[in-house]
Amino acid sequence: MRNYRDDDAPALSQAIIDSYEHLTPWMDWVDADEAADLNAHRERIGRWSHEWKVGGDSYFGIFKGDILVGACGLHRRGAPDSLEIGYWIHASHTGLGYATEAAAALTRAALAIPGIKQVEIHHDKANVVSGRIPPRIGYDFAGEWPREKDAPAEIGIEWRWVMTRSD
Numbered sequence: 001m002r003n004y005r006d007d008d009a010p011a012l013s014q015a016i017i018d019s020y021e022h023l024t025p026w027m028d029w030v031d032a033d034e035a036a037d038l039n040a041h042r043e044r045i046g047r048w049s050h051e052w053k054v055g056g057d058s059y060f061g062i063f064k065g066d067i068l069v070g071a072c073g074l075h076r077r078g079a080p081d082s083l084e085i086g087y088w089i090h091a092s093h094t095g096l097g098y099a100t101e102a103a104a105a106l107t108r109a110a111l112a113i114p115g116i117k118q119v120e121i122h123h124d125k126a127n128v129v130s131g132r133i134p135p136r137i138g139y140d141f142a143g144e145w146p147r148e149k150d151a152p153a154e155i156g157i158e159w160r161w162v163m164t165r166s167d
């Protein structure tokens with residue numbers, strides 16, 4: 001897993017195009033026109049690099065050699081002492097443990113940051129594949145909350161999983 005570079009734009013674009021039908025049920029940001037727009041990806045990578053420099057959200061590509069097999073990140077969406085993990089995996093590279101391994105590595109990295117006391121993984125209740133990952137790496141189930149239904153397969157109930165520093 002590493003930060004994106006400017007020249008990752010074509011690989012990111014292709015991964016999203018290849019995975020379009022796999023991602024759209026669950027990810028509201030996936031857009032068919034934008035997926036093919038290399039400038040849009042370069043701009044996005046530029047924004048992510050800036051965020052990294054100023055200590056904002058972190059966005060990483062997951063690579064096997066030169067192949068982009070997925071993406072993940074650490075996001076400041078909750079309390080100041082917590083980070084939230086996000087992930088998606090290329091449709092041709094699922095079921096190999098990449099999301100599990102990425103989430104475990106991000107959890108360790110997040111809890112090593114001074115001031116971060118807990119890491120969370122949120123997903124729609126209907127996204128059972130995503131929901132199998134946090135308990136596999138030791139997260140506790142924190143409960144369910146109603147939330148806006150953003151993507152087509154979602155039912156609008158969010159499941160939250162938590163790992164604290166003491167865990």
Ligand SMILES: CC(C)(COP(=O)(O)OP(=O)(O)OC[C@H]1O[C@@H](n2cnc3c(N)ncnc32)[C@H](O)[C@@H]1OP(=O)(O)O)[C@@H](O)C(=O)NCCC(=O)NCCS
Nearest residue numbers: 023026087088089094095096097098099100123129130132
């Ligand atoms: C959800 C998603 C990220 C899972 O990615 P993935 O890389 O296939 O997940 P993993 O491979 O880590 O785990 C999936 C299966 O692979 C199996 N697996 C195979 N090898 C493995 C290994 N070495 N380590 C761990 N699990 C492994 C797991 O057992 C698991 O099966 P199970 O849940 O039936 O037990 C992926 O399906 C995806 O991108 N979905 C669309 C986008 C999305 O929903 N993102 C999350 C939004 S909250």
